[in-house]
Amino acid sequence: MKFKRYHPLTILFDLYGFVKNVAIFAVMLFVFNYGSDSTLVRIGRWALLAGALLTLISMLMKWFSTRYAADGQAFHLQGGIFQKTERTIYYEKVQNVQRRTSFSHKLFRMTSVSFQTGATGVDAKVEFKVVTQQEAERLEMLVKEAGTESVEIPDTAAESETDKSEVKRVIHFTPTRRDIVKASFTSLSFLFLIVIAASLFSKINALFDVEEAVEGWVVSLLTSGWVIAGIATVLIIISFVIGYIRTFVTYGKYEIASDETRIYIAKGVLDESAFSILKKRVQGIEISQSFMKRLLGLAEVKLISAGSLGSDDDEVSTLYPFLPVKRAYSMIEEMLPNYEVSSEMKRLPRKSFVVRIVKPYWFWLIVTAALTYFRNDLFSKPNLWWIISISLLAVLMLARIANYWNTSYAITARFIQVSEGTLGKTTYLTRRDKIVEVSVTRTKLQQWTGLATIGLVNRAQPVRHERLPDVTVEEATRFYRWYALRGEEVRVE
């Protein structure tokens, strides 16, 4: 086994990160307080210099002391300046792979790659912050080969028919210009500029009002309907273009592809990122629609993985977030033949609607109590407090009605599918053998009304708890027994 150091550019990237973090302090201490002689500033300057020196030394030492190796089965990591540690991470523990090529990576023709395991904490991933393209390729291949070996069991009919050696990569989706226009519309990014423009416009208006007497003709020009309409149109066009560009930069070069065993998602124009996951490691699927997306018939499909998926903004497990609903569903079936999306979903029974409506409105009670107590201090109008209280109750009731309306579920032979939401809607689909545990709970109210809450847990980061309140107790029992029969499709090593 040959241990290697990480790429030397890692130091440069770490340094860049450090500089970015302390830049504000540095500017404050050395530029804004340039001539200052105060003790505080002087202490700050020395502390900053000492900190920078220490960081630089520790970065160098860290780089010299950490090494890695990758053999046929595992990553071996050595590290630590004072306390030596060694870690071995087997490839089969890798849940998903993320490749990120930021703009600065591109400058040096580098990339970064991280292998996420199902563990939590610092040891959850094996990360290479800066590697050459070839090395990243080599590491990914190693993990990939280890992953495919254990799929030898004839999984689905499709798999046993096709030849293993031939890896067919099918591209399922790349956004067209129309998709991007729709996407930029959905994200409402264009509104931002309109708001700014409007406030700017009113300011200008106010400014010219003052000088009306002198420059009356400017005002007459600015306030004339045509000019305003013209300026508004131009602004709207500009903001659309900006929205479009912003959307294009993040979602423009999207590609969703898959082969026999894996799913690949690549995105980004300036900062590129790529994500790949073994199909058998997909723990579940989430299809979510915000209110806006529902109006436009778009949906976001997310793959649930036991490995970490990164923070929200650079999360890459999402299949294109602005898919037409129908396409989203058909794509799931194309890519994951092991998953079935059922289109026939059951509503909750009438009585659960009644139960949900009459359940106490704690929030409303607290607000109303506060309003009643402070009614004389807060409002000049005597009737306002109970109007607010009643409208709040109405809104809460409407929300519950909408929530009931959007809730539906289906339990089929191997799958469970749950839809919930108030304005938006989220559908969660998982397989019986991927569920880690289930529960059926009944409060006293539910026992009286013959209802129950079902719950299930899936591996994810963080662990995913899915609940569906107020199904009939018969259905809950069916769900419980359904899960008890999971042995039907679970294979044991």
Next chain:
Amino acid sequence: MYAPIEEPSKRLSKEIIPAMRWGALISVAIEVVITGILYGVSIYFAWPDWVNWILLIVAAIIVAGAIWSIGLRPFFVFKNTRYEVSEEFLQLKSGAFHEVHELVPMAKIQAVSTHQGPILRRFNLYSIAIETMGSTHGIAGLPKQVAIDVRDRIAHLAKIQEVDE
């Protein structure tokens, strides 16, 4: 025809009732002592009236809590808790006011352990904690030999690994 979920067959040790009573008694005693001290201090330093009122309310809550946690809860817990360990599943049931059925596949269990605090030791009982990938489950009070058997059985059955598909 609807048939409710089959209850798991095994029960807790009956000794759990006095054990829980003792535990609850001790924590109520601590609460009473703290409230008492606060009341004494309040009287001594002549704190405003509303402090005493709050302490009185706290005292009432403690009394109500004591009736529940010493008098009633241990019996209900004993009466309503069931568990069962089969080849494939760990099955748990608890609660009457808030009834909970849980079903955990053996292969998804990560760790089992037995625990014994000073009170449980006095009654020669053990509690079991079962960790899965998602959460921790507990069985409150079992006689020593039963607890160790259950632990070992779960540990043995949990060794089985499922194949990802």
